[in-house]
Amino acid sequence: MLYSLIGIPLCIVMFQSIGERLNALITFLLRSLKHLFRCKNGEVSQMNLIVVSMNICTLVLAAGAALFSHYEKWSYLDSVYYCFITLTTVGFGDMVAMQKSDPIKTDPDYVLFSLLFIMAGLTVVSSAMNLLVLRFLTMNTEDVRREELEQAAAAREAIRLEGDVITVNGSLLLSQQQQQQQQQQQEHYPDQDEAGFVDEEAETDTIGAAFRDPTTVATTYHS
Numbered sequence: 001m002l003y004s005l006i007g008i009p010l011c012i013v014m015f016q017s018i019g020e021r022l023n024a025l026i027t028f029l030l031r032s033l034k035h036l037f038r039c040k041n042g043e044v045s046q047m048n049l050i051v052v053s054m055n056i057c058t059l060v061l062a063a064g065a066a067l068f069s070h071y072e073k074w075s076y077l078d079s080v081y082y083c084f085i086t087l088t089t090v091g092f093g094d095m096v097a098m099q100k101s102d103p104i105k106t107d108p109d110y111v112l113f114s115l116l117f118i119m120a121g122l123t124v125v126s127s128a129m130n131l132l133v134l135r136f137l138t139m140n141t142e143d144v145r146r147e148e149l150e151q152a153a154a155a156r157e158a159i160r161l162e163g164d165v166i167t168v169n170g171s172l173l174l175s176q177q178q179q180q181q182q183q184q185q186q187e188h189y190p191d192q193d194e195a196g197f198v199d200e201e202a203e204t205d206t207i208g209a210a211f212r213d214p215t216t217v218a219t220t221y222h223s
Helices: 002-036 045-074 076-087 107-158 176-188 198-212 214-222
Strands: none
Touching: 002 045, 002 107, 045 076, 045 107, 076 107
């Protein structure tokens, strides 16, 4: 039990570190290929890494299943099942390799292949899982960032009226200061209506008085 408590976390950290190095190598190779073929976008995205890693996982799984099917005399589907549960560390134990004979004495190359396959397969699967987790976290972060940007844009485009209040039906309630300004304006210009236009009747009376008595017009406009 103590060995498991110490060994399992160490193995997880080791395979994750090796998977990150493998992802760095894949990134370097993809960037080199893009520069070689003069692609417009020379950067390597996470989706490119995920596609390449999943293809590598599929190739490793298919090749390992073919070899285990040959050595263990299993069907190909059984070999695929064994490779999948082994590389994903599920390990049901219903199928175990190297149990029919003593392969360490009879076929040491097969034992070496099994060890290398399991180590390499765990590394590839760990790198692919690491990329999938990072992609999932990045998608969540991008969604949150997009919502923040949309909220900021909506706040910038919102109607801002200093001192004014907009009612539910859309009418505008003027502030107390603006109401006082309108009252003062009406006191100074009694002939103007609320919209600021001169009363037509008062203007007509003034024009008529101009023809009757020019001094009255001068006095009216002077006042």
